[in-house]
Amino acid sequence: MSTPRRLTAAAFVAAGILAAGCGSTAPAARLPGGAAAPSVPPPLATSLASADATWAVVVMGGSAAQHENFWQLFARPAGSGTWRLVTPPGTPDNGGLVLAGTAGQSLITGFRPSQDLTFSPLIATVDDGSNWSQSGVLDTGLADVPDALAAAPGTGRLLALLAGGAAELGGSGGTAWTTLATQRSLGASPAGRACGLGSLTAAAFSPAGVPTLAGACGRPGTAGIFAYAGGAWHAAGPALPSSLARQPVEVLRLTRTGTGIVALLAAGTGPAASMLAAWTGDGGSHWTLSPLLRLDGRRLLSASFGAGGAVAIVLNGSHGVTLAGPGSSWQPLPALPPGTATLALGPGGWFDALAVHVTKLTDWRLAPASRAWHDAQAINVPVQFGSSS
């Protein structure tokens, strides 16, 4: 690289850091045991809290063949301790389900395409999944990431991250989609160049309704979060601690929770990989960083978020770790029950570990301060094997 280009790049990095605001961090937490494994994008299994319910998506069926995997949506209405199956009928979901909560009482679900279907239908519910209505369609399928769909608070506008790497903005009914950015166009913007954008991994709206995209940066130590304002993309990620200055960083999740955005970032590769969460309440001007969580080679299986910015992640090896919210530190959970697909945060500080065995979902509950999971509920799901073959 020539000297002028180095200077330019350095200027972009500096600008990015300035734009990202300031952050705080604490020494890394470590998990016991573990072997080398690189960080990989999170699977679609997740849970999220909306005003009227907590929602969880898991895959059931237990087959290696995609067409025998059936993604299921469960809802636990606010004030209830019981989950129920609310998977929308009529549309095959072998490719996966992607959720977008709105500020109101509705949830929008996007179907990732599978087999010969290449578009993504969107459907919405306003009654905790009892009834669903069609809410538009995306000609190109949603990306295979849990934050591929976002709904703006207030306006209900939709932001979709597509399989081809484009981000599209649509009206509240899932119509009139326009391309907001592509991986290439964002990567060519000053903010994208400063990051060395490699891929887009998540989409969200800020509390103010600003479209925000996230991805993996080729430039070490840079968090690739971008906000679209004034007709241009601006770097909006947090400044990362100096210990990550030489580490590649990827935004695994980017989700609006309550009045802010929470991001989950992976840094480094192999046994040195670590993870941290970041919260912002102002669209990215100021961030609060969690301590680093050393993965010790463990692999992320699911990340879930609670209404107040709480984070709960599932790692392979029956490991579960949580963050209560901004300013908190990682807390390990007791060994997760076998087959835990995702965690859901409950009111009053309890956790639900949703474990899957072929067609049976078991809700294992952990009361506050308890060290043992207890079997709270089991749901047998009528999976229709062979229906998509």
Place this chain on the structure above:
Amino acid sequence: MNSGLDLYDPVVVAAFKSVLVHQGLIALLIFVTLALAWVSIREWLPAARDGRAASSGAQGPAEPGWRQLLRIGFGLLWVFDGILQAQPAMAVGLPSKVIEPVAATSPGWVQHLVNWAGTTWSYHPMQAGASAVWIQVGIGIWLLVAPRGAWSRLAGLASVGWGLVVWVFGEAFGGIFAPGLTWLFGAPGGVLIYVAAGALIALPERAWRSPRLGRLILAGLGVFFAGMAVLQAWPGRGFWQGTLHGKAGTLTGMAQSMAATPQPRFLASWVAAFGSFNAAHGFAVNLFAVVVLAVLGGVFLTGQPRLIRPAVIATVVLCLADWVLIEDLGFLGGLGTDPNSMIPMALLVAAGYLALARVPAAVTQPAGDTAAAAAPDPGPAGHIRPGWRDRVRPAALRRSAAAASIQSVASLGAVGVIILGAAPMAAAQASPVADTILAQSIDGSSTPLNYPAPPFTLTSQHGTQVSLASLRGKVVLLTPLDDTCSVDCPLIAQEFRQAGQLLSGDSRRVELVAINNNPIDTQLAYIQAFDRQEGLASVPNWLYLTGSAAQLEQVYRRYGLPMEVLPAGAMIGHGDYAFVIDQAGHMRQELDFDPGPGTAATKSSFAAELADAAQQLLSSP
């Protein structure tokens, strides 16, 4: 290239047998007709017949032993290969089970070329399967019945031509571009030896008269064997190890694979025993192979008859051992196309030896004939040979026919058999549309119907109201399609789109209509997205109709369409059907329309079935 059908699909097998029987009868008829015509003309023109008989004693030297061996040996091999092509599984199985696996390890351009041929075959399995039978039987017969002269040389050239076709498209160049090439497995492809033999048979008679030809054949074989020895000795190809990291080495793996082929038990046990022996003594076996190939190559290059004779015997023994223990005879298992390379190789080596050691004696001619021999052939009866215009006059043709030998007539019959196989395949090749038998084998044929089709009024993808009555005057090809279905429906949509293309000239008189078979995903946006997905949005005579759940369910009931809303992320349960409705609104056919494996061949076949049904109605009064 895969048609996706079962190898022994009864509909295809029955049709294949039927085609073979019909064409076999025609082949028989060709020979009988030619024989009768020949006998009749000879009786009609005895002078021409007798003139020919008198001049036949003045033909050149007798066919040498090496040529006789090649001609008869490869003639029998071609006939045998043709018979193997008549095995029931060949029509469906050859592209996917023989051609595609052979090419799988070759470079992309080889696979592309071979897949093109395989796809062509899978579109027309009857014609292709039968053509391979008759072309090979025809070439074999031709070689067997034409011992000398132009007919015989042409038979050699036919063997070269068809052999090259098979070598390129059927054997993927004998695997010479793929890793793992070895003489032990059949490199450079058995049929390339057929090609070499055909080329030798096609040589002019003057090439027969000197041992130089034999030396050249053996020298060529010497270079080949030496090259194969080097290849066999090359490290890192898995031949030096009987087992490698607990897995079978290359040769052991081949033997184990061949032993698993359906075959007589004793043969499988021999091959398996050799595999076990090689697993234990892989290095020694490969060393033996390398040394033997190198020694044979060296001996053949010396051209010394006293060394070559035992080398030829050793080669033949080695070929037979390889043929039994490694190639496992080559033709078993229901999809064997030939006895692989070792028998042709043994024939070629033996022929080379005969050409070197048994040169035919020169024909002694009277002294006065020397000048005549150097002059242009005056033809029978000492006349100057007439020009071609004179030779094609009816009278001249009759004379020629009467004077023709039985071998010439039989050769003509063999050419007829080759044409019998090649012509239908060439005609099929000209059509890019697959045979409808593929569709019929999946779903069977429909029974003709004639009753008023149930009425409906629904909303099109354009938002307009469409009723069946509004389509009166057109043939309607109707199918239920679930707009968010992820498997069969997109295939059926493609079949309808292709049918529309086949009907291009009649598209204004045919309406392609789908009714949404999903009472939940009823939104126009969904069916429009489906149309865009399938490239149907710009098809002018395509209508995709939807409506409220109640409207749609009424249509399902009227048409007897099963539909079940399945829970837990499953798509709607439905059947696959197509209805053919005539211009008066009468139901004329109800087709089971499960698209099966959805290969290019089956999609084309279903499209052809639809287009045929529409065209029948359009052409009926």
